Amino acid sequence: MTAAPLVRTDPAAVAGTPPGGRRGRRFDGPARTAVGFALGAALLFAVAPLALSDFRLSLLAKYLCVAMVGVGIGIAWGRGGMLTLGQGVFFGLGGYAMAMHLKLADAGPGELPDFMQLYGQLDELPLWWRPFASPWIALPATVLLPMVVAFGLGSLVFRRRVRGAYFAILSQALAAAMVILLVGQQGTTGGTNGLTDIQGFFGYDLDDPVNQRMVYFIIAASLLALLALARQLFRSRYGELLVAVRDGEERVRFLGYDPAGVKLVGYVIAAGMAGLAGALFVPAVGIISPALIGIVPSIEFVIGVAVGGRATLLGPVLGAVAVAWARTALSERFPGTWTYLQGLLFVLVVAFLPGGLASLWVLARQRRSDPAGARWWRRSRPVEPAENRTEVSAA
Amino acid sequence: MTVLFGQLFTGISIGAVLLLIALGLALTFGQMNVINMAHGEFIMAGAYTTYVLQQTVTAAGWSLLVALPVAFAVAGTMGVLLEVLLIRRLYARPLDTLLVTWGVSLMLQQLARDVFGSPNVQTRAPALLTGNVSLPGGLTVANNRLFILALALAAVLALTLALRLTPLGRRIRAVVQNRDLAAVSGIPTARVDRTTFFIGSGLAGVAGVALTLLGPIGPTMGTNLIIDAFLVVVVGGIGQLKGSVIVAFALGVLQATGEYLTTLSVAKVIVFVAIVAFLQWRPQGLFTLRTRSLA
Numbered sequence: 001m002t003a004a005p006l007v008r009t010d011p012a013a014v015a016g017t018p019p020g021g022r023r024g025r026r027f028d029g030p031a032r033t034a035v036g037f038a039l040g041a042a043l044l045f046a047v048a049p050l051a052l053s054d055f056r057l058s059l060l061a062k063y064l065c066v067a068m069v070g071v072g073i074g075i076a077w078g079r080g081g082m083l084t085l086g087q088g089v090f091f092g093l094g095g096y097a098m099a100m101h102l103k104l105a106d107a108g109p110g111e112l113p114d115f116m117q118l119y120g121q122l123d124e125l126p127l128w129w130r131p132f133a134s135p136w137i138a139l140p141a142t143v144l145l146p147m148v149v150a151f152g153l154g155s156l157v158f159r160r161r162v163r164g165a166y167f168a169i170l171s172q173a174l175a176a177a178m179v180i181l182l183v184g185q186q187g188t189t190g191g192t193n194g195l196t197d198i199q200g201f202f203g204y205d206l207d208d209p210v211n212q213r214m215v216y217f218i219i220a221a222s223l224l225a226l227l228a229l230a231r232q233l234f235r236s237r238y239g240e241l242l243v244a245v246r247d248g249e250e251r252v253r254f255l256g257y258d259p260a261g262v263k264l265v266g267y268v269i270a271a272g273m274a275g276l277a278g279a280l281f282v283p284a285v286g287i288i289s290p291a292l293i294g295i296v297p298s299i300e301f302v303i304g305v306a307v308g309g310r311a312t313l314l315g316p317v318l319g320a321v322a323v324a325w326a327r328t329a330l331s332e333r334f335p336g337t338w339t340y341l342q343g344l345l346f347v348l349v350v351a352f353l354p355g356g357l358a359s360l361w362v363l364a365r366q367r368r369s370d371p372a373g374a375r376w377w378r379r380s381r382p383v384e385p386a387e388n389r390t391e392v393s394a395a
Numbered sequence: 396m397t398v399l400f401g402q403l404f405t406g407i408s409i410g411a412v413l414l415l416i417a418l419g420l421a422l423t424f425g426q427m428n429v430i431n432m433a434h435g436e437f438i439m440a441g442a443y444t445t446y447v448l449q450q451t452v453t454a455a456g457w458s459l460l461v462a463l464p465v466a467f468a469v470a471g472t473m474g475v476l477l478e479v480l481l482i483r484r485l486y487a488r489p490l491d492t493l494l495v496t497w498g499v500s501l502m503l504q505q506l507a508r509d510v511f512g513s514p515n516v517q518t519r520a521p522a523l524l525t526g527n528v529s530l531p532g533g534l535t536v537a538n539n540r541l542f543i544l545a546l547a548l549a550a551v552l553a554l555t556l557a558l559r560l561t562p563l564g565r566r567i568r569a570v571v572q573n574r575d576l577a578a579v580s581g582i583p584t585a586r587v588d589r590t591t592f593f594i595g596s597g598l599a600g601v602a603g604v605a606l607t608l609l610g611p612i613g614p615t616m617g618t619n620l621i622i623d624a625f626l627v628v629v630v631g632g633i634g635q636l637k638g639s640v641i642v643a644f645a646l647g648v649l650q651a652t653g654e655y656l657t658t659l660s661v662a663k664v665i666v667f668v669a670i671v672a673f674l675q676w677r678p679q680g681l682f683t684l685r686t687r688s689l690a
Binding site for chain 1: 430485490493494497500501505509618658660661664671
């Protein structure tokens, strides 16, 4: 087979210009970030709740959860080059951990959740449900459980240098296995239906619109927190190392770093973010089920990120919200057409605009600031096939 | 003993289906290093081809025989179209190919839904393939599963011979082993890629024909199988067929045994864990081409 070149140029990197590349602009750095976050906070905390109806706001809450998964995918895939097609697993682990606690709280102490009484021949709570009765275990578990699973899989896989498409397939198989497991154990997991009909959220009645608003605010605040975390990560030495591993894993190894460890950290962080998103998704929507975390939803998480711009900070968020919004808006009216559109969108964006919609912005800015430089449309072209390039390939 | 044999045969038969699907993938993944998620939809195309043919050629046996080459051609043509229109542009970006072809597979599924309707359709199996063969010792094996096993083995044999003996096969092997060297030796690699894609996708069509004997035909039938087939290729190692053959049957038997000892859902998890454990031992798969490449 063809020797792969030592350095792969990721076309998505167009939109992931390191911070140093943008120096010399008057308005940059911390001030810009602060203004950006203030604007985002104003939009999420003031404009959206005032402008949107309760129903729309709860939809937005759902989209923001998807966006939180997107921030994680942006780190793992956009920056780290690990295409993870199984984020639904981590989303689901977080979601199920939260839903199990809420179901137990709904049922009251000593009682079984409703579905167990319905299907099961169970007289008492299964052993592995018991810890989730305590919020002190369930809440940390929503984030830690996905991270532990990601750490387990990641440390096995990255250390043995399973990567690229192999890793993508494995992560997807993980999603498939998880769904089949959940569906198969109907008596204790709710099977295909999942955990439904969640009424309360730590003593607050979720049917009350005021409490739904509270959940929305929690979600919006969490998203901003994750964005702040991601931004710090991108600007840190670790962030640079992660991009370096994406673009030239072997070179990073030769420089004395351990690429497996670098990738592992990124993957685990992404898993934790997906777990948190899943946990907050449950009170916002009131249900978690295998259909929300399987192979198809896992890929759909990736779509939003790809459309928005995988290597940028805000791209995944805006892309995820836009795609989720478009799905709701179009799939109700034209269900068949939406599927075509979704497929087409994916094909066109990934094939011809790998930096996502964010790269249009970046390219336009490059053109403005550097009119004598390379033509912006040339930059948007896919990189040449590997065989035409002349990097050191093994021979 | 009977039970054991029954499980073994079920496993082998699952393996045969996996093998038929994975053969095409092993070819395209091995040669071009692209993951074609639309491969599952080529299976679906093959299955629907059988269905359509049965509307015109009513004798089930003949329609099945006719369907084999026709499905090969239909799925192969779809594969070449995909290669020419999209995949060719993305050879340097294997991960993006995966996502792009997934988008294509979404559209193809919806197309099938619009043309044939969402509910599954069924074909009639020829009378010859509906019964059982009784073996000495009170063992029985289903005819249709035997047929699929034979089909899978025939496909492996034909492919192996084609790769070993024909000029085209020699060119394909050359490109798989060292694309650059093949290109400077005057092999038109782009054309070889297209041919490989035709054969690989065509094999998916044949797999689709075989699957009509086992169950209903539906728009999403491909997606359920494609991941298992990819796992076969990943574990088998790319660039050679023998890895895929061994792993397909091994996974089939493991799946069937696991299912027998526990449940279907637990068996899937066992298979997954076994694969991750196996990749600890051989991260590049069972058989690898020895290269000096780093990646």
